[in-house]
Amino acid sequence: MKNVKTSVLLVFFFLSLSFITYAQKEVNKTFDAKEILKMSTVSGDCTIKKGTSNKIIVHLIYTYSDDCFEYVFEEEEGYLKIKEDFHGRNCKGKSEWTITIPANISVKFSSASGDLILNDVDNNLKASTASGDIEIKNVGKEVKISTASGDIVLENINGDSKISSASGSITARDCKDGLKISSASGNIDATNITGEIEITTASGDIELIGAKGNFSVKAASGNVEAENIELLSESYFKTASGNVEVILSKTAAYDLVLSSASGNSVLDFNGNEINGFFEFSARVDKGKIISPIKFDKEEIIQKNGKNYHFKSFTKGKDNPVIIIKTASGKAQLIK
Secondary structure, eight states: HHHHHHHHHHHHHHHHHHHHHHOEEEEEEOOOOOOOOOOOOOOEEEEEESSSEEEEEEEEEESSOOTEEEEEEEOOEEEEEEEEEEOSOOOOEEEEEEEETTTEEEEEEESSOOOOEEEEEOOOOOEESSSSEEEEEEOSEEEEEEEOOOEEEEEEEEEEEEEEESSOEEEEEEEEEEEEEEEEOOOOOEEEEEEEEEEEEEESSSSEOEEEEEEEESSSSEEEEEEEESSSEEEEEESSSSSSSESSSOOOOSHHHHHHESOOOEOOTSOOOOOEEEEEEEETTTTEOOOSOOOOEEEEEEETTTTEEEEEEEEEESSEEEEEEEEESSEEEEE
């Protein structure tokens, strides 16, 4: 019985230590508005949102021991800098930041593993994380975001956006003016985007739905799927070993290239009128060319020691120029 009582006491002792160590603490601070907010966390998650006053309001909740965790505020005339500092390697706990700002403040955010959520900011944003996720909504100016392995979500961005990720996925919805996205191995999905669109990925897939602009879309080994696309300038969609499929929402009025090395290249006019000069190419021994319109010209040309079929036709006028090519896949036009 004595051993049982001792064990129970030990349990309560360690539980009390755990409660002391992980007890939630709260910090509230208010600052005058600045031109720039600089926010840097190590592992803390951060939510930044627009407020109704001309003040910067900071709310912090954390469970770290004060012996190992420190929050720092540095206030100057043009900016407010907020950061996390840790002392020692065995800090256990978490931190969550909520920052309310006037709409016209520029934000610069960085974190090692913390997440960022930012809503309703009318000025520029620059954010980077190592493994944290980033979610941005309703930003009115330039956006620059990078992450190593975190996921990125953009929604309703009305300025030029430059987005990069090593292995995380990237999702963009309702973005205008310009969008430049690059990923090493993550997938990229974009819906209802407009403007100058440049998207590249090494091994991820690219999916576009309801996009309008001039396109530079390229994947190394992933698939490229583009649906309900309107061209506003010369564009191209390319992949090395994946498939390329583009479905147009309107008749193409500008030059267009679809290209795949070992996959299929398929252009679907989706019932719209077909006009312009069309050229198809595929390897003689491995590729295939399919068109609903009879060719005006057919020939075999040697390139890099391989024989390629080249077939072409002109319908209406001789522009735009539309190229559909593959090496060992299928080059196809669909009415």
